[in-house]
Amino acid sequence: MDAQAEGTDEAARAEAREAAAERAAELNRQLEYHAYRYYALDAPEITDAAFDKLLIELQQIEAAYPELVTPRSYTQRVGGYVSPQFQSVEHMARMYSMDDAMNLDELDEWLERTEAALGAGHATYTCELKIDGLGVALTYEDGRFVRAATRGDGVTGEDVTLNVRTIRDVPMRLSQAALAHMGADARRPIEVRGEVYMPKGSFLRLNEEADAQGREPFANPRNAAAGSLRQKDPKVTARRDLATFLYAVADTAPLHVDSQHAFLSWLKEAGFSVNPNVARCTTPAEVHAFCADALAHREDLDYDIDGVVVKVDSFAQQDELGFTARAPRWAIAFKFPPEEKETVLREIRIQVGRTGVLTPVAEFDPVTVSGSTIARATLHNEDEVHRKDVRVGDTIVVHKAGDVIPEVVGPVLAKRPADAAEWRMPRTCPACGSPVVHEEGEVAYRCVSIDCPAQVKERLAHWVSRGCMDIDGVGDELIDKLIEAGLVHDVADFYQLTADDLAGLDTGRTYLKDDKRRGVRAGDPIPVGATIAAKVVDELVKSKAQPLSRVLFALGIRHVGKSVAEVLARRFLTLDALIVANEDDIAAVDGVGPKIAQSVRQFFSVPENLAVLERLRVAGLTLEEDLSGEAARASQETGVAEDLVAAQPLAGLTFVLTGTLERRTRDEAGAALKALGAKVTGSVSKKTSYVVAGPGAGSKLAKAESLGVPVLDEEALEQVLATGEVPAAE
Structure with missing residues (x-):
């Protein structure tokens, strides 16, 4: 074999090992998550068989690449969790x-x-x-x-x-x-x-x-x-x-x-x-x-x-x-194989999830399986419905996969009605009527309307969260009450709220005893009150000054996390510029690519979303990125925003933060790194410059070690932030 062929083979082996390491890390993450759902929460999301399939795949990868076996691998420990509520x-x-x-x-x-x-x-x-x-x-x-x-x-x-x-x-x-x-x-x-x-x-x-x-x-x-x-x-x-x-x-x-x-x-x-x-x-x-x-x-x-x-x-x-x-x-x-029963499929109903995914759900005549009565089961997606070929009116076989999760096995074709029609996913959202989006290469159909009622609470909670608009005092309970009272339907409604609107809302709690001075009796509902209401309104006003990167992340655009939102804001500087940008312009931004660009373009093509954004503008939100100084107001065509970043001491370096940091939160550490020009991402790859690992670091640290990515502890991170200089390569 000549040197060139040998080099090609070596490169192929390295590429295969990298792919195996990435898949092993993902399998470990999934196994840890599902084990936690099963052992700690007693609320499994997948069947025992599906869990075992993930575990077997990880075992096969580790058999082929023994160097990927670490003490943190799920294959090296017993399943289970210890709850902190007990000794x-x-x-x-x-x-x-x-x-x-x-x-x-x-x-x-x-x-x-x-x-x-x-x-x-x-x-x-x-x-x-x-x-x-x-x-x-x-x-x-x-x-x-x-x-x-x-x-x-x-x-x-x-x-x-x-x-x-x-x-x-x-x-x-x-x-x-x-x-x-x-x-x-x-x-x-x-x-x-x-x-x-x-x-x-x-x-x-x-x-x-x-x-x-x-x-x-x-x-x-x-x-x-x-x-x-x-x-x-x-x-x-x-x-x-x-x-x-x-x-x-x-x-x-x-x-x-x-x-x-x-x-x-x-x-x-x-x-x-x-x-x-x-x-x-x-x-x-x-x-x-x-x-x-x-x-x-x-x-x-x-x-x-x-x-x-x-x-x-x-x-x-x-x-x-x-x-x-x-x-x-x-x-x-x-x-044992799961117990199976026959019943009749009456309807395939669409359930719109909190992230906008449309999921078909089978509704069938109630039947007792493995000790409990079931009458519905998810069909997951359109491809799964067609694979199983289940139709409304069919006699179907159902079981509880792993004796836990109701599942439709398939139809009894001999009992199929003559008029049973093949099922198709609706092209509009049943919750709001907006067009449904289906991205190439994905099985999921989604509603991306920002005012879809099926997604409203999740979008509202995301908007006010610390990493987004950082509106203190607006938690899940208050959001529930605002929705029940009809005061908020989308994020723009937050900025129409007055102190009077909030003060009279029921907190969901009641007085424990009579208080004649205030004129209340035990059992009366406790209102939000004027003091808290005023503080919430102040927080809402303060949030209007948040930069464009925060707004983009808070909007909940699919695939747009904090890092992508910051990159887009630095490149386009204003919301108007991003709205009129075409898909190719967005995809050309470093760190974005075609998949994210398609999602961003789809979001801004929905009229209901544009209407909410216009109401946010009228309410006084900034909708511009704050890079400070005259340079921030330069035209995007000049590329000045990128030049600003490139001039910073950590420009061109990519960091990943994992584990628990003691001196500052990971968000604070990430913000400090970004202020020096660094890019902070959530996943480790060959392009990662440094991984900062605190106590409790898991799969990301393991992947960094397997790829040879330099690892810094918190003390080294503080040195980098103080000097703007990274450690010299050993």
Whole structure:
């Protein structure tokens, strides 16, 4: 191979590695986000299968590029979170996650690996039902219950001792027979582990109470159990009728048992609740039979299960097989396919989201699936509707993906009505009637009208936020009241508000006791009042002086973040100049490009948006960029705005800020860097000059290290800001 070809190959490998690093960073970000939704909020947005797909893709990338594996990678930790509202508890030993087999083929692959490692016919398996609840660890000292903790991140959990004390089947003392079995080790601390769950009957009663009281019902028994165990008031937990199944221990040594099956017998002897549906299997065929039987009878149980856990029975063989970074090699969770039901699709309704995305939603005859009644499910986008080929009037198959999220599987074509028509996305927004935008290469259809009622609250909240117009005193509660009173419909309405308009608004709170001096009684609504109203009006007046870059960001134009807004403002200087600029002119600006330019052009082509901007002008907003001095008023054709930036000491350098800074906020640090001419962006690439990393820095720091981008700590940043000089390359 000649030198040129070798160089080409090397460049291709470097490019492939860079792409892999970027994808790995994105996968880690998505996995962290969805794990937080699942473990910390009990409110998942995607199915277990979709989550597993992301994790498998990350594992494949890291297998191909081992240098991308870092301690911060999601593949190197146990899923879970520790809430700050509880005291943290360190487990006696790490609580691992479990690898999943999503079908029988994957289960067989694990069985084959296990048989190969231990020798064919030398392994015996214990099969247990996989309880769909919340993992806990219970600690006993000298036979007495002393502490309970959630699994948390696997190393540290949340202290829920007082709440677990209210669960009736948790023994406060171990039986004398179990302690006698431990012998001389009876006084040693032990940590047993299992699952807290809510029986199906209790779950239905809880949701009936929620409906009667106007509260949001729980999505499923697992979420109900998790929410009940994390109550700050143990009395609430006590009323929720929770139960447990125990099946693991941190350290087997004090118990003097040599297998999982023997350990389960000890748990029962000790007084713990142990699931009776357990079997010892000596062959893979027996494992298959247990899984099939569990799937066939899952609906007969008074608790939810989502699979079967298969473990190597012998503790000695478990030690031989060991662990990966996040899961034992001696166990696997065979996951059940979701339960499916048939129903009739009555309507495909459009839901307009807070960012203007139009989402088709299936409305169908109510049907009970996995313990709860569902009557609607998202269809995501037009492409998905066509891929599944679902039509109004169809008999459709629905399930709860991951036993949580309602999903339309597809139509039953044999039952399709003769007149069922193919569905199409409307070309106007159903909420405001404005034309819908569909960008090339994207599946989403969007409404970009600034006065669309479906988006109004989000746009109003964004406008007043600190990074935008910075209007102090106008929060979510006040915005809700302004909308309810009909006082604001778009951002321009803020500047028509008077102190009298605001003073009489109901804050949503009530007086706790009578106050004869003020003429109020307990229970009367508390108004905003004249003092706060005057301060809000002052803040609104002050915001009129904000520069064009702030206004552009505050408008919520898609793809236009703070950095892009600043670049556009520096180039065009006035809103009028940007409004009349064509798409090519906008795309030619450094750091913008065609995609952002198309979005900006679309925004300014909507008549309703131009009308709001004109009202902002009339209200007295600046709508010009403040670069100071005569140069700021120079014509954009002269390019003076860019010359001003280029003359600054950090011109041409790009910084990324990540982690927590102690001396100033990231916004303040970014503003200080920009004042010296630097560009501050949100993502790391080969073009990044420096990354400033504080405590808690994550994927951005990892990417910087993988790309060889110089990393500065906060002390080095302060030196740069003080001198205008960056460290010399080593």
